[in-house]
Amino acid sequence: MSYSELSVEERATIQVSHAQGLSLRRIACLINRSPSTVSREMRRNRDAAGSYSARVAQQRMKVRRQACRPMRKLLPGSERFELVIHMLRQRLSPEQIAGKLRSMNIPSLRDAYVCRETIYNAIYALPVGELRKELILCLRQGKTTRRPRLGGVDRRGQIPEMVSIHLRPPEVEDRLMPGHWEGDLIKGKANASSVGTLVERTSGYLMLVKMNDATATSAMEGFSAALNNMPLAMRKSMTYDQGREMAQHAEITQRTGVAIYFCDPHSPWQRGSNENINGLIRQYLPKGTDLSVHSQEELDAIALQLNMRPRKRFDFKCPIEVMSEVMQKALAMQYDAPASIQ
Secondary structure (H helix, E strand, O other): OOOOOOOHHHHHHHHHHHHOOOOHHHHHHHHOOOHHHHHHHHHHHOOOOOOOOHHHHHHHHHHHHHHHOOOOOOOOOOHHHHHHHHHHHOOOOHHHHHHHHHHOOOHHHOOOOOOHHHHHHHHHOOOOOHHHHHHHHHOOOOOOOOOOOOOOOOOOOOOOOOOEHHHOOHHHHOOOOOOEEEEEEEEOHHHOOEEEEEEEOOOOOEEEEEOOOOOHHHHHHHHHHHHHOOOHHHOOEEEEOOOHHHOOHHHHHHHHOOEEEEOOOOOHHHHHHHHHHHHHHOOOOOOOOOHHHOOHHHHHHHHHHHHOOOEHHHOOEOHHHHHHHHHHHHHHHHHHOOHHHO
């Protein structure tokens, strides 16, 4: 038999009946409760003089119920909440913040684990106002739904001599060998300006490339220059979509030695690393703005910030750290290889 809390009416009946001198059994019959329930209610809530007040009993019940509820882990104004706000303003995601909090040696933060959902809930539970608006804008995306991953029919002209993604070497897919990149072009207002993005698949390391425009010539020159800044051991392949800006892909391969593979039409998930980082880049380079105003130095600074962000898949190490490690290994393998195969 389940127990239900006494109602206000039942407590009022207990108060009146007790004042009239009725026995506990008689009071229990009046409210259809067991005598032990009435006895426990009287014992817990009467004052020192032995009097029972329904109003006082109801207030005490609310206090006890509130005390039983687990304390919110991210109370506005608390040390943990202020630390989360600081990290959000540094453009860290809730998942990255949760990982950082676990690794931080702060005694006052050891009492409870905070997951990313707790952080999301704390943000959206804030009252409507400037702080709530600011923190939501710090989040990567405001969308609550995801588009289904369905391919489509390519209605654009075919790029000559494309090599399909399905012909990539297996080492590209498993992300174990460094030097394989994913590329894309993010475009500005009216598609008149653009910035190239290159993400190394093993480390998640990002390079941003200033473009004069969104033409194939600009893409060829910009990507070639950026890739040639990397050691030969880090220039193996690039995976790209079927955008017309890659019409001169053969020239990129000729200049850099990087083999280029093309995704299926309308299948951005085949360049998952690049699509993921593009959402982060848009926090710095919003859609609908003129991207030509940003110098290469400014783009390098943005890339550095993103390369310093901890990542869950690297156990919250930064891409720049992972890139340094994998590049050293790649160079060591190159120098240790026999001269005939270098």
